[in-house]
Amino acid sequence: xxxxxxxxxxxxxxxxxxxxxxxxxxxxxxxxxxxxxxxxxxxxxxxxxxxxxxxxxxxxxxxxxxxxxxxxxxxxxxxxxxxxxxxxxxxxxxxxxxxxxxxxxxxxxxxxxxxxxxxxxxxxxxxxxxxxxxxxxxxxxxxxxxxxxxxxxxxxxxxxxxxxxxxxxxxxxxxxxxxxxxxxxxxxxxxxxxxxxxxxxxxxxxxxxxxxxxxxxxxxxxxxxxxxxxxxxxxxxxxxxxxxxxxxxxxxxxxxxxxxxxxxxxxxxxxxxxxxxxxxxxxxxxxxxxxxxxxxxxxxxxxxxxxxxxxxxxxxx
Numbered sequence: 001x002x003x004x005x006x007x008x009x010x011x012x013x014x015x016x017x018x019x020x021x022x023x024x025x026x027x028x029x030x031x032x033x034x035x036x037x038x039x040x041x042x043x044x045x046x047x048x049x050x051x052x053x054x055x056x057x058x059x060x061x062x063x064x065x066x067x068x069x070x071x072x073x074x075x076x077x078x079x080x081x082x083x084x085x086x087x088x089x090x091x092x093x094x095x096x097x098x099x100x101x102x103x104x105x106x107x108x109x110x111x112x113x114x115x116x117x118x119x120x121x122x123x124x125x126x127x128x129x130x131x132x133x134x135x136x137x138x139x140x141x142x143x144x145x146x147x148x149x150x151x152x153x154x155x156x157x158x159x160x161x162x163x164x165x166x167x168x169x170x171x172x173x174x175x176x177x178x179x180x181x182x183x184x185x186x187x188x189x190x191x192x193x194x195x196x197x198x199x200x201x202x203x204x205x206x207x208x209x210x211x212x213x214x215x216x217x218x219x220x221x222x223x224x225x226x227x228x229x230x231x232x233x234x235x236x237x238x239x240x241x242x243x244x245x246x247x248x249x250x251x252x253x254x255x256x257x258x259x260x261x262x263x264x265x266x267x268x269x270x271x272x273x274x275x276x277x278x279x280x281x282x283x284x285x286x287x288x289x290x291x292x293x294x295x296x297x298x299x300x301x302x303x304x305x306x307x308x309x310x311x312x313x314x315x316x317x
Contacts, residue, residue: 003215004241008042008198011139011166013073013097017042018215019237020169020200022224023077023100023143025107026275030066031264035257036227040234043075048102050115051080051089065092066268073097077143079105081114083125086132099138101129101165103156104145106175117175120148123156127163134164143169143202146187149176153187154194161195168195169222172203179225189217208233208240208247229282231257251286252317258283259310266303276306287317 008015021028021036021044033044046064053061067074074095079102080086093099103126105116119126126142133140142160146153151174160168170191172183183203192199201218205211206226214221226233232254239247258280265276277297284293293313300306 002212002241004212004221004237008220010098010141010198013139013166015042015073015220017238018220019211019234020044020220020222021227021234022202022222023047023102024224024228026278027228029064029265029270029275030068030071030268031261031270032279034068034071034264035261036231036234037071038260039231039257040238041223041227041231043073043098045075045077045098045100048077048079048105048110048116050110050113051078051085052113054078054089054092055085063270067095068264068268073139075100077102079103079110079115079119080129081118083128083132086129090132090136093133093136093138097139099133099140100169101126101133101140101142104143104171104175106145106177111175117145117148120145120152120156120175123152123159126156127159130160130163130165140165141167141169141200143171145171145177146174146184149174151187153191157191157195157199161197165197167198167200167219169200169202169220170218172201185214185217188214192218206233208237211237212241229258229279229285230254249286252314254286255283255310255314255317259307259314262303262307262310271303273301273303273306276303280306280310284313287313 004018008018019041021041023045025047028047075098076096077100103119110116111118142165170188172187188201198219200220200222201214202222211221236247280297281294
């Protein structure tokens with residue numbers, strides 16, 4: 001059996017295969033997570049939530065913390081700047097089975113808050129944050145980069161493991177590297193050789209072939225940008241892993257996932273048209289006459305109008 005198809009144990013949890021959907025801001029709400037898991041992803045986290053926003057809840061944060069009834073495991077990704085915040089947030093995390101600590105977000109806003117990838121400067125602080133979550137009884141993972149400005153990934157990985165984390169995701173870029181820098185997978189190899197907990201590889205996985213290659217050097221593979229507007233990639237990966245045959249991209253089948261997303265967005269009351277248009281524009285990127293279709297999408301004012309547009313596109317394609 002191809003390693004991708006084998007279950008992966010993270011702490012007390014058994015993940016049915018080794019394909020993860022990356023937490024992504026403005027993308028991985030409850031509806032999108034469900035769609036991607038229906039397509040084949042075994043695990044999907046909420047988008048990254050700053051602990052400050054959780055402790056001072058507003059309707060948007062509460063919406064993003066929602067899970068769906070059959071979601072299992074329920075996984076949330078958080079970040080924060082202080083050990084005290086991690087202690088204070090514990091009661092808010094009780095609904096979740098798995099907590100991921102984000103130590104990799106390179107957003108200027110997050111760095112200015114001394115969260116996300118800023119934490120890579122202080123491996124001991126990361127370790128203390130993880131210990132707090134572990135002492136509270138949670139299954140804990142961490143998502144890191146190779147370093148903030150300088151590579152210290154081995155030091156951070158060992159600190160994460162020593163603190164008791166159950167798994168580690170490595171995005172193989174430094175914090176200041178944009179996507180124009182190629183992910184350096186050799187460091188995923190080095191991290192995996194340095195720790196005994198499962199290591200999930202992340203960075204530049206945009207095809208079934210690359211997913212299979214990642215599973216030669218890591219215990220799991222995390223898909224990010226390639227899954228935005230393309231849940232079909234999970235079906236392609238599973239098919240390729242099983243049969244070693246390529247499944248051609250099917251625009252119609254993939255657009256049905258957008259239709260499903262809209263159905264779930266209404267069900268879960270995720271009525272954020274800016275989010276829906278961003279995700280939808282990515283679903284349309286492989287269609288003939290994409291510019292005209294995107295203009296029609298951007299003109300939609302309600303979910304119902306978007307549903308009608310998608311139905312029209314499906315009939316024409």
